[in-house]
Amino acid sequence: MNVYEAVQSRRSVRQFLDQPVAPDVIRRVLHAALRAPSGGNLQPWHIHVVGGQRLDELKALMRRRVQEDPSGEGSEYDIYPRELVSPYRDRRFAVGEAMYARLGIAREDKAARRQWFARNYQFFGAPLALFCTVDRRMGPPQWSDLGMMLQSVMLLLRAEGLDSCAQECWAVYPKTIGEFLGLPAQRMLFTGMAIGYADRDKPLDALVTERAPLAEVAEFIGI
DSSP states (O other), X not given: OOHHHHHHHOOBOOOBOSOOOOHHHHHHHHHHHTTSOOGGGOOOEEEEEEEHHHHHHHHHHHHHHHHHOXXXXXXXXXXXXXXXXXXXXXXXXXXXXXXXXXXXXXTTOHHHHHHHHGGGGGGGGOSEEEEEEEETTOOHHHHHHHHXXXXXXXXXXXXXXXXXXXXGGGGGOHHHHHHHHTOOTTXXXXXXXXXXXXXXXXXXGGOOOOXXXXXXXXOOSOO
């Protein structure tokens, strides 16, 4: 698989097979992803990979936490801007509607939507979980470095025949996840990621989110 194929085939998979991922594969992917660029070579990321019995424990823990506190503990940063304006608001709305339409869940069925969303906290059945954390003293440029590293991970997973779903929803349970991972006080949870083999027979597999046309988001000057 070349880079173009990896980019085109990467998508946020929300239905995984109960098929294990070999430990040497995820280690190989992460070792290669460490070549991601970072300003000043700070390499501000810290990664936790959870699987096996420990992942089962985390899933059980989250089933309890979602029932006890369905709204979460409050994120330590704004996942979306507080004033989300068009066209960004429209894009977010459109992808949500497309996903629930494929699942056959009506907009007014709030209970079913909440129940589906709670599957985030079971990693959609994926056999591996990844968390990315960052030193609290890092600023926006270093957070952009995290994105480049995580994108590298997701593309390398595609090269290995694996799929993923980046899950910023984990940021609303920072205390629970911080305690589970044993994070030092100086380290902040940024995001999670589900990793595994996509269940190609499920309805969401065919969902490919739209992207704005190149002319809408890019300008070419002098060329």
